[in-house]
Amino acid sequence: MSIFKKRFILPALSVLMAMGSSCKKELRDTGKIYEKPLIVRDPAVRSLTPEESMETMHLPEGYRVELVASEPMIHEPVAIAWGPNQELYVAEMLTYMQDIDGTNENEPWSRISVLEDLDGDGEMDKSTVFIDSLILPRILLPLDDRVIVGQTYDRSLYSYRDTDGDKRADEKILILKDTVRDNANLEHQSANMMWSIDNWLYVSRNSFRYRFTRGKMEIDTLRDAPVGQWGLTEDENGQLFYSSAGGEVPALGFQQHPTYGNLEMPGKWEEGFEKVWPIIGTPDVQGGNKRLREDGTLNHFTASCGQSIFLGDQLPAYGDLFIPEPVGRLVRRAKVEHINGKTVLRNPYGETEFLASTDANFRPVESKTGPDGCLYIVDMYRGIIQEGNWVRKGSFLRPVVERKGFDKHIGKGRIYRIVHESGKPSRPERLLGRTSEELLSYLGHPNAWYRKTAQRLLVLRKDIAVVGELKDMVQGEEAFYKSWFNDTDLALGRLHALWTLEGMDAIDETLVLSALADEDARVRRAALRISERFLEVSNKEVFAAVSQLKTDSDKEVLVQLLLSLRSSPIGEAKTMMQQVVSGNAENEALTVIGEEGIKDVPLEIETLKKKYILERPELRNSVVNGYGHFKTICAACHGPNGEGIKNTAPRLVGSSRVKGSIDVPLRIVLNGLTGPVDGIKYAGVMAGMKGNDDQWIADVLTYVRTELNDTNRITERDVKRVREEVKDREAYWTLEELTGGK
Template identity: 50%
Template structure:
């Protein structure tokens, strides 16, 4: 047979395979009849799984349950596929949260010894913790953060018995973390850009050669419980406090928080539970006539699924656990003229829903086996004690349903598809840097990110030439023929970022990659080129000019974002050219506007605003500004005008122009000390929680910041101290009517 005939036969065979690719049903389940007042009885894992509803072809498998785990909140895998599980063992053990702050919580290490996907061995890796909330496995250590602290600790198991025996603090902040335990950071996500991100805190971390580098960011998204990234490193945040299921995903977090209107499609914020949900913090206004939740409220632990062992249509979808609604939303991420817009994958239905009132999904994760994992805290109460106090709308429902009795359990599931077998256990931990390179092109994002992380941590410079070659051209003719389903573009993206993690940003290579056939690679080359834009030289900018006419609007937008780092006139001219060409495009126009500001920021504006104040007042106001960005911005907004979700119902009152802010500091202090409930200026909002657990200076600083933004005088912490003494026996929230008589 001639070479020509052989090639023709190969091509015909490949075409046949392509035409016979398996198709998967997307048929949603038939909803059960809604039971408005379902029982809250504890069910066994097997019984609870019978209450789950999923689309046709999907099924849930049990990975671990009590007594192997107890009150799980977060999971992560090391390179060998061992699963670390963070447990909040003291969380809401009764309706008042008694004993919450005891340091008896744990992190467990689970192992699947026979490779069947179900955990066989549970070891207490770390104990005596205060509500651990963030875990990140590195090469041979686990990074951990506990509640009420900014500190990061490294734990190592030096004798391989499954128990940590070496502890070292790798990041220290002497200030305690304020706020209740729901208003704390989460995440520790190793991003594509080799920085580690968390929610709330305007900073990021880099683990480099045994040291931790800290970088502060201005106006990055805040978020609450849950943080995830897509294949290009774009982070997705959520905030239960502001009932916001997803935000911050239009651009990389380093460029700031940007949330254009319409990013959530019409009706997206409406969840569709299949059981009555009476235990809703918002009360009757948050329930439909059938007793089901009518708006996202407890969103937590979202995940962009980057696995490869579910139907291909799930790749890149955002899965959002809603523990109050006992469901998980599957959102399609569509790019419409440069804007990312989220759509519910199903019409008035959810990807996963349960009739079990104790089903409390708090995290979703892409697993090493390519499946989707779900962490179910499996308990009665999900809200923290600030929202279950006497006088709250939810407390009576908790007590009458005996939800406060349902504690001390937990389950971890994986969602698989009946037509696709999950992969086995990974084996990356013992591999060298050169051996890990092949996994940068793996179809499972978990493998790609884990391989990149491990190569960077090993800091083996001998792999640099191989990575450069991979980034330059990884698609030979035979690669395209025999690996037709492989995503070569994303492999080049990871090769470039891995080089960056090793300290290699090669200008010659980047100039070639600006012309790469894959827009994701061109975007990566632009971002990495920011190194040369920051250096002050303008010789890189002429090579960027052709990208103004790029066929991908996302490439153009990245160019507009990155040019802010150059102070040169050439960069300004290029931004003006982009503005002229794309002024009708909402996303690009915004990026141009922000980049043209260059030196402008809220912090700089604030410094100018308070320039004539005393040094002590300045310190207090700037300290309050930092806290406000971390804690208050979710509900009150960056401009203090209040956050208004897509449904138009404001979550919290505006602080700008508020007579309570500019008025009596004593009454203002009492609001922060004990919280506020009831109508404000004729409008109902959510409960303003108590911040009594924070010290007098912390409260003073926050209040001085919001007063400064109203051009009101600062005050001394003695005002807060006196208000605290005066109200030390008070347990209830304030109402404005009560405060008026004070």
């Protein structure tokens, strides 16, 4: 018996035996939905107990909701994450909109707590403040016994650790230093850092990713990552899913990995997917009456956030995307379907939602797969959900908040889990104290929480003693160990073993060649991504093996082949890409992705640099920086090229207001804009951005005016002048005030 068989199979067998029959039971979803209650157009707003609130929640047949934690154990929860020893960390924004004006919102009074379930019944028994005195924590990522934390306005990142076992952090280490304060609105900053299967750490917005190496963060740039907001998730293969509340886009960025740039395709979801179906009237929607049906319910996603691909083993929903919508008091379940290489989302319940509540204070803001194999929902439970920039005097929302008394409902919060009658929440196991050899047996676990946690721990340890066994897992004798794992997905074990070796810097040519020939398409796709390091240096053996996949029967493998071939500098790579495209002329995804890869076009940012260094060198830095700001903030509403988005925001290209007197766009950016534009009433208002410094505003407007409209720049001095002129103004502008309506 080989070392692999001795050390891997037997521990894994014990894990499966400990899991009992739960992983063998077939989970079934009847698909039967609840009967909608009568809609109350203008509901009363009152605080309910957790038990009362749970009675207002409607779920499909077979599902039920259970309470995990609530006030006074937690307050204002916005994010959760489990450590490897089952401790549940909770980020609490204790200063978020505590009154209608957001008074003291930026004070360091928020915290991260750690919850413990002492008796294993699924309900938390103890809460301890892990880190106190934070400013609106927004990044929460457990590593091993360390936790990465990021705060609002602060671009630096720290790791925290409890060294004496009292559940309170007593070690704080700077792992990424950035002294530039982020002055963007708190809804427009990076959040929700995630350790992906490829061992890179991604955030919800900005074209950066990070690698945690030797106790520090290394930064890598992405070509043009999707612009998300609160929430980031991935499927079992590592494909990321973003969402954008500002752009009212429930899901984006899921057609290809952001390392290859952003790609959105028509037909990415079924017709009508963007419509939502609450069971409660929604008077407090920032978009105003345009976003309401005749019965008073929200008609479109607006605050989609905290999404997650469910990868647990105790609900019949594996691989589905769950999208909380706190304004609509609901959670959407989306089936993720792969059709000829294109990913398409659909709502399996038609004009109904997976979870919907008639409690006006129910505010689901995040969802997660738990170690017990169930789905968790974070409920911020409060009246006002919109940040103060959208509730200012002159907004649609302010009189609604005042009339309904939404501002009086603060300081609470709940965490729920969704269970199903055909499954049974498993009792979580602690992984931190496991040996590296023992962790290997979790890489094929039916619950992805264990697979991902075991991989992360192994990568952090870099224990070379298990490298040989990991390679055996990728290249092992499947026929022998299949009988031991008849209820486990062996390919997922090989997939995570492969990425674990990548994270341990133990990838070699032989391993890649083996994985490229794997019988499972998921492993072949991962091998293609990993092969790029060999393609970049024109490795002939790897290129030949990659070439064998050009006739692969799996369309998603072909998509990844086209993406990975972009890494090869040799001419044969583009020839092969053309062959794949030609051989699949009727396939939309392969045609679009292939033709993009074949193009000899520089990246947009490099094009801008070259253009302005040659033509107008004095503008180069301002335009390039402005481009980054525009793509991160403005493009979500005004479109990636400033052409506008129907019903969301007007076009900027060719706009007389943009091209005319600099005072008009400056006033709009500083204080915001409300009311009709060119006779069109858009959903909501444009929020002011005066929280950004003068150079930021000068750069973004310089990009809009010079690159998009071929007119003159705006300087930092211009911004300073206009800022002083309007310093006492808090209300939004209207075009009638600024231009006489023109």
